[in-house]
Amino acid sequence: MARKKKTVEIEIMDNIFPNKSVGQYEGKRVIFKGGIKGQKVKVLLNRRKKDYIEGRLLEVLERSPLEKDLSCDYDDCGGCTYQSLFYEDELKLKKELVLDLFKKEGVEVSNFLGIERSPRVEGYRNKMEYTFGDEVKGGPLVLGLHRRGRFYEIVDTDGCNIADEDFTIIRRRVMEYFRASNTPFYNKKTHKGILRHLVIRKALSTGEILINLVTTSQGEVDVEDFTKELLNIDNLEGSIVSIFHTINDGLGDTVKADKIELIYGKEYIVEEILGLKFKISPFSFFQTNTFGAEKLYSIARDFIGDEKNDIVFDLYSGTGTIAQILAPICRKVIGIEIVEEAVKMAEENAKLNQLDNVEFIAGDVLKVVDDIMERPDLVIIDPPRDGIHPKAINKIIDFNPQRFIYVSCNPVTLVRDLKVFNNRGYRVEKMKLMDMFPRTPHVEAVCLIER
Numbered sequence: 001m002a003r004k005k006k007t008v009e010i011e012i013m014d015n016i017f018p019n020k021s022v023g024q025y026e027g028k029r030v031i032f033k034g035g036i037k038g039q040k041v042k043v044l045l046n047r048r049k050k051d052y053i054e055g056r057l058l059e060v061l062e063r064s065p066l067e068k069d070l071s072c073d074y075d076d077c078g079g080c081t082y083q084s085l086f087y088e089d090e091l092k093l094k095k096e097l098v099l100d101l102f103k104k105e106g107v108e109v110s111n112f113l114g115i116e117r118s119p120r121v122e123g124y125r126n127k128m129e130y131t132f133g134d135e136v137k138g139g140p141l142v143l144g145l146h147r148r149g150r151f152y153e154i155v156d157t158d159g160c161n162i163a164d165e166d167f168t169i170i171r172r173r174v175m176e177y178f179r180a181s182n183t184p185f186y187n188k189k190t191h192k193g194i195l196r197h198l199v200i201r202k203a204l205s206t207g208e209i210l211i212n213l214v215t216t217s218q219g220e221v222d223v224e225d226f227t228k229e230l231l232n233i234d235n236l237e238g239s240i241v242s243i244f245h246t247i248n249d250g251l252g253d254t255v256k257a258d259k260i261e262l263i264y265g266k267e268y269i270v271e272e273i274l275g276l277k278f279k280i281s282p283f284s285f286f287q288t289n290t291f292g293a294e295k296l297y298s299i300a301r302d303f304i305g306d307e308k309n310d311i312v313f314d315l316y317s318g319t320g321t322i323a324q325i326l327a328p329i330c331r332k333v334i335g336i337e338i339v340e341e342a343v344k345m346a347e348e349n350a351k352l353n354q355l356d357n358v359e360f361i362a363g364d365v366l367k368v369v370d371d372i373m374e375r376p377d378l379v380i381i382d383p384p385r386d387g388i389h390p391k392a393i394n395k396i397i398d399f400n401p402q403r404f405i406y407v408s409c410n411p412v413t414l415v416r417d418l419k420v421f422n423n424r425g426y427r428v429e430k431m432k433l434m435d436m437f438p439r440t441p442h443v444e445a446v447c448l449i450e451r
């Protein structure tokens with residue numbers, strides 16, 4: 001008979017980046033996801049490893065002395081981790097956790113320049129992906145975020161303080177609309193149902209809003225009536241200029257498109273940062289914290305300085321933000337990006353901004369770096385959370401520029417990649433953290449890497 005797993009009550013002694021806690025039970029370390037140091041928690045001891053026990057956080061029994069800010073009502077929502085900390089304490093914690101990580105991995109930074117706060121701590125997100133579901137099995141339709149640690153349950157996040165206020169109004173209206181028409185949500189167990197996600201994006205500087213309703217093809221949605229309902233909302237600060245309907249019959253829980261149709265307005269919204277305009281379409285990457293992005297790109301720009309560069313590569317270029325910000329200080333910038341739609345947007349953005357020295361190549365960095373003939377004197381790298389593909393990193397270093405700028409949204413993969421740079425004779429000259437994601441365990445880092 002299988003041994004019953006044990007539940008224990010312990011105090012969290014430490015946190016590990018990102019979002020892991022360490023406690024102790026019978027002299028052994030217990031490590032599990034979630035939690036804040038100082039909390040007393042109930043943990044399920046899942047698996048004994050060589051030098052620690054892997055646990056699962058079940059319940060917070062006592063708050064940590066650090067938890068002094070109780071302004072969010074949704075204790076069980078999985079969207080945030082640090083809602084209960086004062087923002088200054090959150091910044092301090094993130095900084096300590098990243099520095100601990102670098103120390104543990106043995107990566108040295110010549111000049112660590114601290115952590116920069118987000119210009120907005122509330123309402124900073126310009127994009128939310130809400131999921132349709134129910135809060136309790138068989139309960140009414142809900143549109144919100146996943147309950148912490150749960151795959152099936154959705155929390156109605158009315159008044160969520162990290163999203164723009166217009167999102168809360170639209171989310172509520174859409175939820176009520178589909179409740180009234182009894183449209184079933186897509187059940188992730190049975191794979192039956194229609195409503196999957198509602199994605200809302202807002203260009204915070206122009207107020208333009210883009211909405212993307214994601215459904216399966218198992219039933220019809222009256223898109224004309226849905227559009228009318230959205231356009232009838234009269235208390236938004238911004239304005240809805242673009243509505244899409246996406247069909248996704250895939251089994252995974254991510255927002256992706258088997259088919260996408262523009263059902264109202266224009267194909268994109270326009271955001272402005274650092275004096276440049278950027279068109280954003282439903283699936284193209286854009287930093288989720290607009291005003292934070294201005295600071296982030298300014299840090300990268302400061303690290304580079306005013307000296308004119310000849311050829312600059314912007315690897316993982318998205319809609320071409322960094323490439324265009326750097327265009328004035330380079331003879332030529334070449335962006336490489338895998339999502340074709342984002343490349344199309346990047347090209348349109350460059351035209352919109354009247355820049356003629358930027359060029360974008362659609363393709364996988366891993367492959368494109370083999371074919372490209374130009375030799376850069378500066379390379380910017382801004383990869384997704386997984387970091388640089390292990391097969392691509394040495395090819396990128398082979399370009400042998402004097403300097404790299406590495407912008408990372410995941411310090412764990414950053415430190416892994418920096419070790420490779422170190423082994424190839426590069427050092428981390430400067431690093432600054434930028435809090436692009438207040439209330440969550442994530443933090444962005446910008447590094448200047450020099451030969």
Ligand SMILES: C[S@@+](CC[C@H](N)C(=O)[O-])C[C@H]1O[C@@H](n2cnc3c(N)ncnc32)[C@H](O)[C@@H]1O
Pocket residue numbers: 285286287315316317318319320321322336337338339342363364365366382383384385409
């Ligand atoms: C963190 S975003 C950076 C985007 C851009 N630098 C910005 O700040 O807006 C990472 C980008 O890498 C792209 N990407 C992911 N894997 C890639 C690959 N193997 N080759 C090229 N681009 C890739 C993603 O589509 C995404 O646009």
